[in-house]
Amino acid sequence: MEAFExxxxxSPAxxxxxxxxxxxxxMLTxxxxxxxxxxILVKAGGVDLLDLMKExxxxxxxxxxxxxxRELQGISTGDDGSLRIGALTTLAQIAVHPGLRQSHAALAQAAAMAASPQIRNRATLGGNLLQRPRCWYLRSAAHHCLRKGGGHCFAFAGDNRYHAVFANHGCAIVHSSTPATALLAFHAQVEILHPRGQRYRLPLEDFFVLPEADMHRENILGPGEILTAVWLPPQMPANRSLYLQVAEKTAFDWPLAAVAVVLDLDAAGLCREASIVLGAAAPVPWRARQAEALLRGAAINGETAEAAGEAALAGATPLAQNAYKLPLLATLVRRAVLGAALPQDQRAP
Known part of the structure; x- marks a missing residue:
């Protein structure tokens, strides 16, 4: 690592x-x-940035x-029941927050499964959302890949076992943030401070950028803009959620496949609304829209959960070494849909 000031x-401003x-x-420059x-770069927890500097x-x-x-830290409740999570709130704080564990369980679960306990106590939510992809070609100084301004994506002809199975045309990265999968399922918004002092919010879904829109970055954040907070809409008592993932190791590993499910059930147990987001599957957290549509108005049971798992694979374009992700994702969707439909006190530990 070279010397720096x-x-x-x-203040954020x-x-x-x-x-x-x-x-x-x-990196591009x-x-x-x-x-x-x-x-001149901003540093929060520094978990990802210092790695990039070391390399x-x-x-x-x-x-x-x-x-x-301090104003970028902590979790607070708005007058309408919405939750504001400061960008400097650590993943460990999110994982154990009692309010989140009740109202937005999938987010607390996702944060608890990210990285290792040491990293969760240091890594911030904002930094986690903004981390660069973990593609080994992007992070190799010897490979001048598309995302760094090079001529092509090395993953297509190289080792692509951990790469994207959706929207992987041109660049096959997967989004690295575990909490982002759950946040998108809750229709979260990000709060951004502009260099001129204005703050604005936009849906998290609009914050992330697909390679087809911009090959060189993963989000719309501009120079001098600071991600200050994430906002979660209030959840009704009938809403239930669950986050599941599969990884090669149970600790300190990125998922091979992940899913966050949020269900809004009526008194009869029919699904009024469903949100299903796949992680480790695409360059952005991936909405399984066909699976969501299939569940609306339906009873949640083994048959509908199985159908949702299959529908979640619509449009997949696996690469030579990562087709194994498809049955993993289908199974996780099925299990998460069935698990989310159960009251929390009836779920397996």
Missing amino acids: WQQAQ DAAALVTHTTAEA LQARPSERQA GLAIPRRLVDISQL
């Missing part, structure tokens, strides 16, 4: 005024002009530390 931000690049832009070191993939001139800003 350090600056403590005094202070950080927004100081930062000149996103991490994606800094470094590939184009290796001798240029003008980027020589990001060489900023200065880091602006926002980790001590």
